[in-house]
Amino acid sequence: MTPRIRTLVGLALCWGAAAQAQVADSELLRCASLSDPAARLACFDELAAGAKVRQTPQGRSAAIVAAFGAPTAADQTQSIDSEIEGLVEGWGPNTQFRLKNGQVWRVSDNSSATLYLKSPKVTVRRGALGSFLLEFEGSKETARVRRVQ
Structure with a gap:
C-alpha cells in the first residue's frame, strides 16, 4: 500500500468518526432546542435509550470492580x-x-x-x-x- 493510499484511508476513517459525532451533536441540539420540558425530556430519553452502556464483566462483583487499583491496607x-x-x-x-x-x-x-x-x-x-x-x-x-x- 502506497503512502498516498494510506493517507487517504486514514482521512476517510477520520471523516467517518467526525460525521458520527456531528450526527450525535445535531440530535442533542435538536432536543435542547425544544421548549416543552416534557418533550425535551422524552427526546433526551430516546437518545439515551439508543446509547451503548458499558456493562460490568460477568463474574466480577461491583465491589471488586470499584476497588480495582485502589491501595489496600x-x-x-x-x-x-x-x-x-x-x-x-x-x-x-x-x-x-x-x-x-x-x-x-x-x-x-x-x-x-x-x-x-x-x-x-x-x-x-x-x-x-x-x-x-x-x-x-x-x-x-x-x-x-x-x-x-
Missing part, C-alpha cells in the same frame, strides 16, 4: 523496623536475611557490601516501582530486597 505501610540477630558481615547477590519478626528477605540485585554489624536494627522500606530496600542502622549501605517468607 497492606500497601499503606511504608516501612517496618526489626532486627537481625547475630553478626552481619555484608551481603552479595541472593543473600538472605532473617529478621527477628520472622520475615525472610533476599537481596534481589547484584549488589554487594562488606559490613561488620552485631545484631543490627534494620528498616525495610518501600522503594520505587514496588521494590523494597533494607537499611542497616549504623551504616549507609542499603540492599534492594524482595520478601521470601
Whole structure:
C-alpha cells in the first residue's frame, strides 16, 4: 500500500468518526432546542435509550470492580523496623536475611557490601516501582530486597 493510499484511508476513517459525532451533536441540539420540558425530556430519553452502556464483566462483583487499583491496607505501610540477630558481615547477590519478626528477605540485585554489624536494627522500606530496600542502622549501605517468607 502506497503512502498516498494510506493517507487517504486514514482521512476517510477520520471523516467517518467526525460525521458520527456531528450526527450525535445535531440530535442533542435538536432536543435542547425544544421548549416543552416534557418533550425535551422524552427526546433526551430516546437518545439515551439508543446509547451503548458499558456493562460490568460477568463474574466480577461491583465491589471488586470499584476497588480495582485502589491501595489496600497492606500497601499503606511504608516501612517496618526489626532486627537481625547475630553478626552481619555484608551481603552479595541472593543473600538472605532473617529478621527477628520472622520475615525472610533476599537481596534481589547484584549488589554487594562488606559490613561488620552485631545484631543490627534494620528498616525495610518501600522503594520505587514496588521494590523494597533494607537499611542497616549504623551504616549507609542499603540492599534492594524482595520478601521470601
